[in-house]
Amino acid sequence: MSDYLRELFSLHGRRALVTGGSSGIGYAVAEAIGRAGAEVVVVARREAELDKAVTRLREHGVTASWISADLGDRADVRRVCATAGTIDILVNDAGNNIRKPMAELTADDFERTMAVNFTAPYLLGQHYGPEMAARGWGRIINVGSQQSISAFGDSGIYGAAKAGLAGLTRSQAEAWSAAGVCVNTIIPGFVLTPLTEPAQAIPGRVEALAARHMVGRNGVPEDFAGAAVFLAGNACAFVTGQMLFVDGGFAVH
Numbered sequence: 435m436s437d438y439l440r441e442l443f444s445l446h447g448r449r450a451l452v453t454g455g456s457s458g459i460g461y462a463v464a465e466a467i468g469r470a471g472a473e474v475v476v477v478a479r480r481e482a483e484l485d486k487a488v489t490r491l492r493e494h495g496v497t498a499s500w501i502s503a504d505l506g507d508r509a510d511v512r513r514v515c516a517t518a519g520t521i522d523i524l525v526n527d528a529g530n531n532i533r534k535p536m537a538e539l540t541a542d543d544f545e546r547t548m549a550v551n552f553t554a555p556y557l558l559g560q561h562y563g564p565e566m567a568a569r570g571w572g573r574i575i576n577v578g579s580q581q582s583i584s585a586f587g588d589s590g591i592y593g594a595a596k597a598g599l600a601g602l603t604r605s606q607a608e609a610w611s612a613a614g615v616c617v618n619t620i621i622p623g624f625v626l627t628p629l630t631e632p633a634q635a636i637p638g639r640v641e642a643l644a645a646r647h648m649v650g651r652n653g654v655p656e657d658f659a660g661a662a663v664f665l666a667g668n669a670c671a672f673v674t675g676q677m678l679f680v681d682g683g684f685a686v687h
């Protein structure tokens with residue numbers, strides 16, 4: 435790599451925390467920023483999955499470790515903050531979607547969905563944002579959804595949480611960008627991961643969604659590698675508070 439590209443995109447010397455990094459988009463982001471040089475700490479619930487993900491990261495030469503935590507539990511979020519050490523790049527990828535008609539959603543569904551998709555990113559941002567600002571450099575990448583800007587059926591709270599997350603991104607960017615902390619939201623298209631298995635199981639749905647993307651296909655986790663490296667590095671210094679649509683043209687089709 436030339437010195438020029440290294441200055442823009444190398445993440446050597448940075449430490450990243452990736453929630454939801456054991457699977458899907460989160461794993462692909464962890465691998466991308468790890469292969470670009472960052473040390474990576476992956477956070478999710480299941481130890482066996484975390485172990486598998488970290489083994490795979492190490493096979494790619496990434497310095498990686500994991501912390502098992504339920505991000506729907508505030509005490510667990512606090513434990514992550516207390517044990518993960520210095521973090522320069524925070525990726526809030528973990529998410530859950532409780533799929534029910536709006537009228538059937540319960541208060542517990544509301545709390546569980548908001549806790550993972552919105553409250554955990556808020557709490558982690560509150561911990562790491564000021565620390566990054568004090569050091570004069572940081573990056574926060576929040577993973578939103580098409581539902582950050584539009585409504586899909588049967589996932590009303592998820593949509594509200596993801597819309598809130600895009601707003602939180604702007605508030606965090608306003609708070610910390612002047613101190614060198616760029617905060618942005620990635621907006622995926624429809625991506626074939628465990629999270630979307632219920633949608634994938636509906637006959638004809640995968641094909642119909644593929645056709646909604648201008649590129650004519652659904653996303654795969656690897657599609658997020660380039661955007662993640664960009665948003666995590668020096669190249670992103672004048673990009674903050676934004677939604678970056680990594681969606682094959684879905685939102686504008």
Ligand SMILES: NC(=O)c1ccc[n+]([C@@H]2O[C@H](COP(=O)([O-])OP(=O)(O)OC[C@H]3O[C@@H](n4cnc5c(N)ncnc54)[C@H](O)[C@@H]3O)[C@@H](O)[C@H]2O)c1
Binds near residue numbers: 455479529530580628
């Ligand atoms: N797949 C898509 O089409 C799509 C589209 C838009 C947005 N997203 C978002 O992308 C992100 C990643 O989803 P994915 O599609 O890669 O799915 P995935 O199921 O592969 O990954 C979800 C990750 O979140 C973690 N997670 C969920 N609940 C958690 C909790 N309580 N505590 C700790 N970790 C928890 C899981 O362990 C897993 O690592 C989510 O925020 C999701 O909302 C996905």
Ligand SMILES: O=C(O)[C@H](O)[C@@H](O)[C@H](O)[C@H](O)CO
Binds near residue numbers: 531580589625629
């Ligand atoms: O859980 C899900 O089914 C997904 O998140 C979907 O809602 C869409 O793929 C996403 O919103 C597009 O960005």
